[in-house]
Amino acid sequence: MKAPAALEQLTAALKRLPGVGPKSAQRFAYYLLQHDREGARLIARALDDAVARIRHCVRCNTFSEAEVCETCASPRRDAGLLCVVETPSDQLMVEQTLSYGGLYFVLMGRLSPLDGVGPKEIHLDRLLARATDGQVREVILATNFTQEGEATAHYIGELLRARGLRVTRLARGVPVGSELEYVDPGTIAHALRDRRIVDD
């Protein structure tokens, strides 16, 4: 006995989602066919639409429907500040702080030589051209504080400083709401080194 061809194909297709294996793909397929055929059609439409309409902003490289994304096109943004993040989700997190008014560059990845991700894959040539447009005063490196994120920040920082730009990195320190007793020593060491003068 075999499952119907259309069902086999759907399961095979759903396996292309990241982290979805044969069991999950089958569960998705059965669920949609049994309980949510409207949802299945909706997902199909949304996929086609997104593939057709989403491209990368020519200035900041984030996902965008227009050639230049809304953020880059906004006249209210400070063009002297450029924040470098790994992904659009990271960009959203920075935006949610409501404490940054500059522009962005989204790498869409991080340096990871073992996975074949080098300077070209994270569009460093475009970042360099963007950062040296004469308007940018400061580049804030906001890649993740993982090994690969740190290496990426270091590499980009070197390149940009060689071009005479002011380069900063997000502060490492004790997270808001945490008790020192439960914070790892490495973080406290960083918080000590980056301590700030109390000046109200």
Next chain:
Amino acid sequence: MKAPAALEQLTAALKRLPGVGPKSAQRFAYYLLQHDREGARLIARALDDAVARIRHCVRCNTFSEAEVCETCASPRRDAGLLCVVETPSDQLMVEQTLSYGGLYFVLMGRLSPLDGVGPKEIHLDRLLARATDGQVREVILATNFTQEGEATAHYIGELLRARGLRVTRLARGVPVGSELEYVDPGTIAHALRDRRIVDD
């Protein structure tokens, strides 16, 4: 700052997959757009195809492209045996044993009054009609050995026995390859009660 509309819609659509929340949906969307646009198109096609072509077999209720599925249409199957399972995956598992040559009825669910799943939702009227076609000699209840699966088996068993059918249930016992020391007492109790005569 907001994500582009087509991206927001894709993320919202992917949340309809079972067990997929906002974070996973966003991860799926970003991954497909960044790394596998071909995969996105493929999933969209497969979803449309499956929704258009997959229906339920009129005899056994499993997913099928034809009015009567391959298994039900096969002349090599013993029409005197009917195995009742909860889902097409369960049916596949029984098939994989290569030790069953009868037919199936797939409930596409289990009785679960709290979730609004009653006799109608698992198509018991169709099962009764199917089991009393005059050809079926024995109905094998192969619902899961969970609380809901057991309740479903009990309920169906009562109905079928009242119609004079021979009704059996999969044996409960010690799983192949397991050591008694690590099997739960309930299972051993069942294995004792259902013990079989050694006759080679």
